[in-house]
Amino acid sequence: MSLLIKNGRIIDPKSAYDQIADLLVEGDKIVKIGPNLTAPKAEVIDATGLVVAPGLIDVHVHFREPGQTHKETIHTGAKAAAAGGFTTVVMMANTQPILSEAGVLKETLALAQKEAIHIKAVGSITQAFDGSNLTDFEALLEAGAVGFSDDGIPLTNAGVLRQALQKALKTNSLLSIHEEDPNLIGTLGVNDGEVAHQCGFTGAPTVSEYSMLARDAMIAYETGARLHLQHLSAGESVELVRFAKKLGAKITGEVTPQHFSITEQAVLEQGTNAKLNPPLRRQTDIEKIILGLQDGTIDIIATDHAPHTHEEKAVALQQAPSGMIGLETSLQLGLTHLVAPKHLTLMELLQKMTTNPADLYQFDAGYLAENGPADIVLFDSENDYQVAETFDSKATNSPFINQKVRGQVKYTICNGKIVYTQK
Template identity: 70%
Template sequence: MTKLLIKNGRLVNPASNFDGIADILVEDGKIKEIAENITAEADKVIEAGGLVVAPGLVDVHVHFREPGQTHKEDIHTGALSAARGGFTTVVMMANTNPTISTVPVLEEVLASAAKEDINIKSVATITTNFDGKHLTDFPALLEAGAAGFSDDGIPLSDSAMVRSAMQEAVKYDTLISLHEEDPALTGVLGINDGEVSHKCGFTGAPTVSEYSMVARDAMIAYDTKARVHFQHMSAKESVEVIKFVKSLGANITSEVTPQHFSITEQEILTVGTNAKLNPPLRREEDRLAAIKGLQDGTIDVIATDHAPHTHEEKDQELTKAPSGMTGLETSLQLGLTHLVDEEYLTLSQLLEKMTLNPANLYGLDAGYLTEGGPADIVIFDDKKKVVIENDFASKANNTPFINQELTGKVMYTICDGNVVYEG
């Protein structure tokens, strides 16, 4: 194991509310010492003066497409993309082919993930092959290493099935994560039903398709006392619903993606299908509501929903192209640019949403820096301006942020005490 010394960095650790200059000594994959001035022999010394040293980022919502769709991404390229973005732990979604609905498929995925240099977890599906009707074997999948359960990509339309899933989650003390878009209320997926979709001549996905399901499932969560996480919130009313049901005492959490707090449906008119997402980019008032939710704690987590697609898949008519965008390599930069630089959040508050809170969601040993704890660390320049270029570690480049100038650059990503990315 490498002995690593990080000198003179600005240590920002939301778990302890520490923000100040400190050194970190890493040995045998753990943090051995944190102090003002450490003098020690080391195999590698990183001079971090002028840089931020923080817990490795945690993303609880990524699509690495393995098995079955590895022409878009695989676990190895997904891990490289994560490390380049400063992430040391990610949780994969289960909408692969086949879906992660059985123990053999889950074990195959986790065996592949174990070969990588970062920590990779996976959820299993709530219902078998996303059929919306039959629950998977929760105890067997948990025993095999499932981090939780989600049918992300496919909403659960049957409220009785949602209630059964939540009751099962309570029984086995696990987390249910939900994608909320009522298909009966939706036109063309991936485009907000509003000014832009009407200019394009079709009915899109209205905000009511999201917030009506959020309201239903938040109240079922309140009734069952289940731990329920609402994925990629995009509508102003969804944020208000979550705030209200939290005030009742429901054990619910929610996330927002960087794209949803950074840009709006107008981006469709300039970059086309690379701005087509499920749920869609919304209006400016929805973007600002998401930011307010981050400020007041209604929204707990920032997660990328990293969703790679090939150029050929995205290079189709707006109504035919798949929804989704890559996000791991621009997530921190979008947070710095649109939340910290614009003074909506402090740097520590941003990092809390990207480290401590997502780790706590799944009970992961991550998201904090302390002596004896895991040496999962990101070191970045929080002031440097960077123009996003088309040179990603991901297999895919379906992002609307190419050629945009953003703040921030990851300089080092360290996982289990090893440098896994150096910028």
């Protein structure tokens, strides 16, 4: 199959290319980028007024299969990803059963390979998230794991984390960790501030995040292993990552769109759909996150796409599970809250959603080049629209429903095939 994309603004963060041009796809490769291209037998997409960028990459999603398919399946998750402009995603290990054994991981990846986008997965760091006994890293890597994470269950034992980092160094693999010390938290999912106190309980203070992050960044520094710090939410966490990087620690950091877009006040307005781990914080935290994005302290934007059913969320705030869906609003929130107010350029935003996440796992993805992979997103970066109440995801637990955002995905192309067209 041949595709000819005409007259789009082609942006490639890897090469810093930013020009109005054409792009020709044959099979699963880009074969030509330049002006006035012709291909008589190709399907033509008129990209006038649209941005043509590498397919987005999300290194942090929860597709709930196996074991929780009432929330999401690999298939519905893949559809949501394509609708959001993503052509590669990395699933976390907190399925049921947890991805602790090579056999379970192989079965899960076999399902993933049937989908139209690239779906990878991490194995768990510890057996069934027990926080004590390390999994067989070598066996999981051989089965297809791209890294390891106990995301959702922080590793409270510093000795276990050190052993895991030593093993990661030996196997040249990456650990991605969730930084929240449960011993410092009252109720998960809500910042320990005015909103939690107004609701009558003690929440999750920022120190629960940055104290554990400081410990782990220093252990990563000592071992020399690579460590990825997931969904930073506290301003102090950004400052600590900046310090540890200057020291020479091989760490990277990610932030979710929700954590740079809205504050803890959203809990009062949106209820349980705004309950997240880690929680939404204060405006002062957002300001420090934006500074971290600007100076490269924060490398990656990832969604932490976490579907839950309406029934699960339709309970009292303290009883509801934490998490929100994010694949179908991620790019738009970046355009709305980072590019429009000129915190980041469009090139810089795309770098944190394509090139940098590809580099994290050494994926052959996240760039546009001749002879490179034909994983592409076309989007309108200027138009405003209201987030709908329906999603390609099986779930609807988003605090952004009915909010005005900027930008809209028009086409997603993966392996040279159109996998999403805006309806």
